[in-house]
Amino acid sequence: MEDSKMIIWLTETILSSSDDSDVSSWGEICSEKYESSEEDDESDKLFFPLMQYLLRLRRKRVDDYLHIIDSWSDTEFKKRLRISRKTAMRLIADLEKSGFIASHKFGLKPLEPKLCFYIFLSFIANTEPLTPMATRFDISISSTFRVIRRVVAWILTKLNDAIKWPQDYNEIKTICETFHVKTGISNMLGVIDCTHIRIEKPKNARQYCNPRGYFSVILQATVDANMRFTNIFCGEPGSSNCSRVLRKSPLYNTASQNRNALFPDNTFLVGHSGYPALPWLVPPFRENKRLTLQQREFNSLHSATRKISDKAFQLLKRRFQRIKLFTVYRNIAFITDTIVAACILHNYCLNENDYLEEQE
Template sequence: MDSRKAILWLTETVAISSDDSDTSSWSDVCTDKLESSDDENEVDDEDRLFFPLMQYLIRLRRKRVDDYLHIIDSWTDSEFKNRLRLSRKTAYRLIDELEKSGFIASHKFGLKPLEPKLCFYIFLSFIANTEPLTPIATRFDISISSTFRVIRRVVAWILTKLNEAVKWPQDFNDIQCICDMFHSKTGIPNMLGVIDCTHVRIEKPKNAREYCNPKGYFSIILQATVDANLRFTNIFCGEPGSSNCSRVLKKSPLYNTAMQNRNALFPHNTFLVGHSGYPSLPWLVPPFRENKRLTPQQREYNSLHASTRKMSDKAFTMLKGRFRRIKLFTVYRNIAFITDTIVAACILHNYCLNEHDHLEEI
């Protein structure tokens, strides 16, 4: 085997072995090829040096992956939470659920797949920061395409938990509890939530004009309703940044359901509050329009209204502070993928609140 062919074969083999494959299998291939060549007296000095080198490089790759997992496991609980944005307890619980879900392949036609623990760490590394895929792939020593494929699979799995994690209150006791908590915190009775929108910055898409928001950057919109514990009770995501909040609301399933059957979502005269950009509806109350004719009571209500709306701001701040990817999607131009990732972050936001997994710096 001449040196050029050896280099080419080495490059192709390493590329394949870095793409979710079983390194021991490729090690066996090298050994078998060397042994078969020995039998046929076809092994020259270059071959005898090349195949052991191939085996060494493959084993080295597996060692680098194992070493980085060992590094993560060696982090203190504080370091783990600071870097991956979830507590170790919450992460382990989700890893167990991911392993049982079937979303991560248990076999790859004789090749060893990436384990759920590694896949979830890759996803957390992606959503916890705004760095591109290349350094993430480098740390875990897998290809960029495999890294992106792992992220999409974990996102798809998290989306199956949407109805379980982001729930509209239906039971009378739940509704009453939320209203009582809002009343005690804000002084406003019969209030079921705060509705608001936030923009998620993206790279310039193909239909750029549609996604350019009034602040001059490209974005997609996340609409959410928030309860008194800062949980999301309803989300609607994916509308282009040029849309205003009223237009987004009217496109959402929440609006259609409430307009057709108010009592299905807002029984007992309950309602949402929203800023002045929202329309005044039987189930949605914006503040009184500022003018010189407002009574003292109306001005006092506007003051309570403004302080109440800060809850949605705080919820969005928590979401983007924990999952920094939601602040900015660089490189990625697939709107469907971005939307799914934002929804997945909202699901994890609620999951963390349910697990009492809080970040102190937020």
């Protein structure tokens, strides 16, 4: 009878446990339970082989899901994880060399870079909670979250390489010419705009409640003619307007102190009517009955141009759907870091010609 109870307890404990940190103690617990019984040594032949079998079964579940991902077609891989397999493999190779993924074991399965990156992609590609994600990969929720934070921290190290302001004369000239071809506006270096990222109600709720009535943080970005981010500033509370966010950003401080450093040869950004008119930022003319025909034509071009930033934000949120809504998470620093990481991957994918089906 005691043997039967022990078998039931052991099976339920190992197969239903979601915390890998408990795995290493299962053997000790079994030993303690067994020593407290009066059974003879013959029970060893039953309990410990069973425990080893169940532990191997858990390891197999992880391996099986990795094999499932590897068995996906390239189309299915991209549909589920939102980037191409080729892009993912290149990033995994970089992650392996980075040292951000510890070499020691957490529980049963060494958290190899490939596994960690797949966990991160599963997290950022959709809005599902961590629990089903942890179940699929057969690691604890705490380990899943730890993996996500480590991969985010690693991606942030690529910020200056992935999102950079155009400095080279030829690069600036190319951007301006591309904008001119697409919009008819000369000397334009980019479009500036903000988007709200919905979050759960934080502690200082009033500060993060935006005019639309939900809680959010703001992502400010400048976008080139190919929808690449050339500058981002993220984390301001949703109650702030675009003009206030701009004045808090490093972009504003640098441009105010030394315009030519960012906007040589009278280049400029365009932004909607909520932005102030500055030597390097051009909003549309205020709509009134006194506008000339040329001013109205400029406003029409201006409006069409701003759609580039709208498309860039839409693409970001379609590819990385976590950016649409952060459920459960209330740590603003983690949310901000994840948004920035998504922006970095957005640029990385564009540089790799890794487009979504909608773009293609």
